[in-house]
Amino acid sequence: MALLCASTSPTISIPHPLLSPLKPPATFLCHSSSSKTSAATASSPTADQTPSSSSSLSDQLLPLSLTLLTSQPTSPSATVAPPPRLPAKPTWTNPSKPRPTVLALRRQSRRPFSHNPSLRPLTELSRTLRLSPDLPSALAAAFPPGHSPSRDDALLLLNSLRSWQKSLQFLDFLRSLPDFPLDTIFYNVVLKSLRAGHQWHHVERLAGEMIDASVPLDNITYSTIITAAKRCRRFDGALHWFERMYRTGLMPDEVTYSAVLDVYARLGRREEVVTLYERACAGGWRPDAVAFSVLGKMFGEAGDYDGIRYVLKEMKELGVKPNAVVYNTLIQATGKAGKPGLARSLFEEMVAAGVSPNEKTLTSLIKIYGKARWSRDALELWERMKSKGWPVDFILYNTLLSMCADLGLEDEAEKLFEDMRRPDRYARPDSWSYTAMINIYGSGGKPDRAVKMFEEMLEKGVEPNVMSCTCLIRCLGKAGRIGDAVRVFETAMERGIRPDDRLCGCLLSVAALCEEGGETDMVLGCLEKANDRLVGLLKMLRDEQVGFGEIKDEFRGIMNEAAVEVRRPFCNCLIDVCRNQGHPSRRANELLRLGNLYGLYPGLHARTPEEWSLNLRSLSVGAAKTAFEEWMRSLWGSVVEQEEEALPLSFSVCTGSGTHKFSQGLATSFTSHLSKLAAPFRQVDEKSGSFVASKEDLVLWLRSTFSPAFVNA
DNA sequence: TTAGGGTTAG
Numbered sequence: 272m273a274l275l276c277a278s279t280s281p282t283i284s285i286p287h288p289l290l291s292p293l294k295p296p297a298t299f300l301c302h303s304s305s306s307k308t309s310a311a312t313a314s315s316p317t318a319d320q321t322p323s324s325s326s327s328l329s330d331q332l333l334p335l336s337l338t339l340l341t342s343q344p345t346s347p348s349a350t351v352a353p354p355p356r357l358p359a360k361p362t363w364t365n366p367s368k369p370r371p372t373v374l375a376l377r378r379q380s381r382r383p384f385s386h387n388p389s390l391r392p393l394t395e396l397s398r399t400l401r402l403s404p405d406l407p408s409a410l411a412a413a414f415p416p417g418h419s420p421s422r423d424d425a426l427l428l429l430n431s432l433r434s435w436q437k438s439l440q441f442l443d444f445l446r447s448l449p450d451f452p453l454d455t456i457f458y459n460v461v462l463k464s465l466r467a468g469h470q471w472h473h474v475e476r477l478a479g480e481m482i483d484a485s486v487p488l489d490n491i492t493y494s495t496i497i498t499a500a501k502r503c504r505r506f507d508g509a510l511h512w513f514e515r516m517y518r519t520g521l522m523p524d525e526v527t528y529s530a531v532l533d534v535y536a537r538l539g540r541r542e543e544v545v546t547l548y549e550r551a552c553a554g555g556w557r558p559d560a561v562a563f564s565v566l567g568k569m570f571g572e573a574g575d576y577d578g579i580r581y582v583l584k585e586m587k588e589l590g591v592k593p594n595a596v597v598y599n600t601l602i603q604a605t606g607k608a609g610k611p612g613l614a615r616s617l618f619e620e621m622v623a624a625g626v627s628p629n630e631k632t633l634t635s636l637i638k639i640y641g642k643a644r645w646s647r648d649a650l651e652l653w654e655r656m657k658s659k660g661w662p663v664d665f666i667l668y669n670t671l672l673s674m675c676a677d678l679g680l681e682d683e684a685e686k687l688f689e690d691m692r693r694p695d696r697y698a699r700p701d702s703w704s705y706t707a708m709i710n711i712y713g714s715g716g717k718p719d720r721a722v723k724m725f726e727e728m729l730e731k732g733v734e735p736n737v738m739s740c741t742c743l744i745r746c747l748g749k750a751g752r753i754g755d756a757v758r759v760f761e762t763a764m765e766r767g768i769r770p771d772d773r774l775c776g777c778l779l780s781v782a783a784l785c786e787e788g789g790e791t792d793m794v795l796g797c798l799e800k801a802n803d804r805l806v807g808l809l810k811m812l813r814d815e816q817v818g819f820g821e822i823k824d825e826f827r828g829i830m831n832e833a834a835v836e837v838r839r840p841f842c843n844c845l846i847d848v849c850r851n852q853g854h855p856s857r858r859a860n861e862l863l864r865l866g867n868l869y870g871l872y873p874g875l876h877a878r879t880p881e882e883w884s885l886n887l888r889s890l891s892v893g894a895a896k897t898a899f900e901e902w903m904r905s906l907w908g909s910v911v912e913q914e915e916e917a918l919p920l921s922f923s924v925c926t927g928s929g930t931h932k933f934s935q936g937l938a939t940s941f942t943s944h945l946s947k948l949a950a951p952f953r954q955v956d957e958k959s960g961s962f963v964a965s966k967e968d969l970v971l972w973l974r975s976t977f978s979p980a981f982v983n984a
Numbered sequence: 985t986t987a988g989g990g991t992t993a994g
Contacts, residue, residue, distance in 0.1 A: 381987070430986050459987040494988040530989045564990035599991040631992040638993075670993050677994095703993065710994080738994055773994090 372554030373547065375522040379490040382456070393424055397431040406432075406440045419448045429460050435468035455481075459491050466499035471508065474499045478512070488519075494527040501534060509534040529562045536569035541578075544569055557589060564600045571604020579604050579613075592624070599631045606639035614639045615648065630664045637667070641674030649674055650683060665691075665698035672707035676714065684711050702728065706739040713746025721746045722755070735766065741774045748781030753790045756781055760797040770801035772837040776844060779805065783847035783893070791852060804829050805841070812849055812858045819861055826865050842866040843891035850893040859897040866894075876902075882919050888927040892940045895926065899944075907977045910970055920966050924952055928960035948976075 403409040429441050438461045445451050458481050465474045478496055493516050500509035513531045535543045563586055570578030598621040605614040640649035668691050675684035691700045705728040712721035725743050740763040747756035778798040785791040799806045808825050811817045830838050849858040866872050877884045885902050887895040926937040938960040945952050951968035955961040
């Protein structure tokens with residue numbers, strides 16, 4: 272995304288109607304140029320239509336956002352969660368002038384579909400053409416010289432081809448006919464077909480041909496091009512064509528406009544979206560459900576709760592009734608913004624308004640309830656779905672199963688899974704369903720059941736994926752069945768499953784659990800096939816002679832290659848392996864230092880005047896012990912250096928209670944570690960996973976535990 | 985489906 276953003280912010284120099292108007296209504300910013308604008312033509316913009324300075328679209332829109340759209344100037348370059356300029360309604364400063372607009376208020380009209388009396392033979396021909404392996408020959412046979420198809424017949428046939436290659440061939444055929452009226456509509460149909468085939472290169476080429484042949488591009492052309500670019504993730508291309516539209520003097524209508532709002536939203540350019548939205552509203556546009564869906568999704572992705580409330584308020588004020596898509600988008604958005612309560616009340620509002628929830632609504636809600644650990648709400652919703660006969664599909668079933676896996680709801684998961692296995696169900700268990708079941712048994716310490724699930728999956732011909740193998744390997748590793756875990760890995764390799772970073776992290780964690788010697792070597796043998804660099808780093812860590820600088824370089828290289836979400840688990844597991852496999856004792860500390868250096872453990876330490884605390888919630892057991900030891904060592908340093916006065920009266924450690932029913936519980940391991948050390952931390956009664964010690968007790972303990980020289984060790 | 989925009993899973 273970062274790359275995309277960089278490549279889509281080129282300096283754009285366009286005569287944007289907001290700034291250098293091509294049309295009379297947009298004269299408010301360029302008072303002196305109003306007499307020249309009428310001379311502007313669509314195809315040859317003159318020099319004085321170009322903005323005086325080269326700047327990006329966002330820069331060009333900034334003056335507008337400052338003067339018209341908000342009372343609070345915001346930085347145009349803000350890229351991190353800019354607050355939406357919410358209730359600031361556009362104020363029109365000069366009501367005597369017509370409101371400038373950024374979009375045509377009337378949607379482009381379409382020609383009514385003409386009914387063809389000879390539809391039947393045409394239907395047969397369209398089928399023949401659709402199935403023909405050689406379309407040019409089939410067309411030559413169907414339309415010999417002198418028997419060209421009528422315009423409407425050609426359009427109908429073109430529409431029915433369902434293949435972008437054939438659409439292009441059909442277009443070539445029409446071009447070869449003498450005097451065939453090849454107008455914008457034909458190109459639009461082919462563009463749509465290319466879009467379905469994700470053929471961005473051909474889309475741009477064909478649009479270029481339209482320009483060369485002087486076939487006018489209309490709103491439908493532009494919106495098809497822009498959505499094709501989106502589908503191919505060429506957001507730069509989408510913006511390029513949108514800007515070209517203005518350059519040639521064509522005003523977007525609401526369809527093109529909301530397509531572009533979505534482009535800006537997907538680029539995370541929320542400032543532009545809000546500006547463009549408010550700008551169009553000021554010009555008299557009444558946004559519809561699609562526009563609100565785009566805005567709602569964008570605010571949800573940004574976790575912006577105020578933004579979501581703004582969308583709801585705008586819809587209410589403008590009297591736009593949300594449809595199912597808008598509700599779905601907003602429910603999902605509120606979930607992403609961490610507001611499960613609002614998601615639930617939106618859902619109730621939806622049902623009360625008579626809008627039927629569909630599979631997507633229910634999938635989003637179940638996911639939200641699961642994440643919020645609202646098992647009661649989730650199960651009640653499931654009962655309600657069944658009693659109301661709301662639509663269910665396999666994605667919803669799998670989401671329910673995953674929720675059960677996350678919340679440890681084994682019985683409920685088994686019922687759901689049995690339901691899916693019923694022969695009359697179209698929602699048959701797939702690899703996701705089996706993975707969820709393996710996960711449930713794995714977390715519940717039932718490796719035999721998990722293995723049975725895996726075997727059943729293979730028997731039923733359901734191809735395992737990397738996630739199902741990872742879950743089973745983790746489960747077997749935890750149960751100490753290393754040989755079985757290795758066999759599952761080998762099965763995965765034989766079936767052509769490509770190991771990903773999560774599987775590597777899983778193997779690392781299994782390696783940490785192994786007994787030194789043969790078992791570890793077996794697991795590392797697997798890991799070497801998946802990520803030999805990690806195994807290389809482990810060898811370096813084991814070697815006394817390797818210096819910290821070398822470790823640091825290799826660590827950084829590996830983390831840069833790894834997906835962001837696995838970097839901390841990698842570091843945790845590496846520390847565990849070092850502690851459990853007899854590596855030089857300083858290695859765990861070096862790794863923790865590197866993890867801190869590269870920001871893998873944000874918020875590990877916190878200080879208030881009254882209390883210093885250590886937050887171990889995202890650490891593995893080994894990493895937590897290492898972090899605790901380092902902390903104690905640094906506190907001992909303060910004592911030795913006679914800086915005791917600077918210490919607070921209280922110290923706390925937080926491991927988290929592990930809300931997961933089956934979680935191994937860092938709290939448990941850490942409690943026994945503390946008692947082994949005879950450290951004076953005591954569990955706080957009302958808060959499990961929270962430990963405190965007084966300064967007095969801690970200093971006493973430090974003095975009895977460490978020698979004065981230890982701090983320099 | 986019938987020339988154009990927005991919504992579901994580790």
